Amino acid sequence: MQRTPIESIPNLPAQLQQYTAGYRLYDSSSSPEARVYALSDGSRENARPDLFLKTAAAGTLAHEARMNEVFHMLGIGPEVLEYLPGSESQADWLLTRAVRGEDCTAERHLANPQRLCDTLATLLRQLHELPRTKHEQVAALAIPDVLADYLANAEHGMHTGRFDAQFCRLSQSDARRVIAEGAGTLHSDALIHGDYCLPNIMLDDWRLSGFIDLDHAGFSDRHIDIFWGIWTLQFNLHTDAYRNRFLDVYGRDRVDQGKLELIGAIESFG
Secondary structure (H helix, E strand, O other), X not given: OOOEEEOOOOOOOHHHHHHHOOEEEEEOOOEOOEEEEEEEEOOOOOOOEEEEEEEEOOOOOHHHHHHHHHHHHOOOOOOEEEEEOOEOOEOEEEEEEOOOOEXXXXXXXXXXXXXXXXXXXXXXXXXXXXXHHOHHHHHHOOOOEOHHHHHHHHHHHHHHOOOOHHHOOOOHHHHHHHHHHHHHHOOOOEEEOOOOOHHHEEEEXXXXXXXXXXXXXXXXXXXXXXXXXXXXHHHHHOOOOOHHXXXXXXOHHHOOHHHHHHHHHHHHOO
């Protein structure tokens, strides 16, 4: 995690100022759409963050705040301390307690790629099975279905000319055809993360301590996460050698190769 020391957090609402007292402040933003600040124990330089504070345009953090609460209640996500919805002239603010451990891009995890692959696949299958293994608890949480929004985002990308060929081995016209023919085959069959990549999975001695960055989480098609699980291993390990191993450990009984190609086409417009 890249962290730049800062003296203060710009435009910090009064309701949140109590949380910053005594902490070292860092800007750890990685996206132009949001600012993310890490708050660490003021007595130790370069200490691991204790809190994270995220701010973005009004209304854009509501879903993430809700899914953080859902995953926390399931024991697999960060605790939300404060969520302040914004207005037309003010931003959203989301304060969470840091999840213990290190994300999966830590050197100790990358240095053991087979174990990392197996861990990611196992944790993903467990996440997807929660509506079955914890049926009553999941049902009571009123988790939103996000599949329609996922497809709408790709539709918007097609209309605006957005296309990133790294996510599929198809031309833009072929990707459009695959989506037109296959989008109707996707179903909300699992509780998904939505951005199942190494930086968003926190491990403590190789045990899951929580998932973070849950702004795309909800009920949707499991192949979205499976696609990203394969992609993130290839991207971070610089090899596609773990694709089959990942699918074997996850369980090929629930994997449709055609849907993985479809998700790649959708992501190229996302």
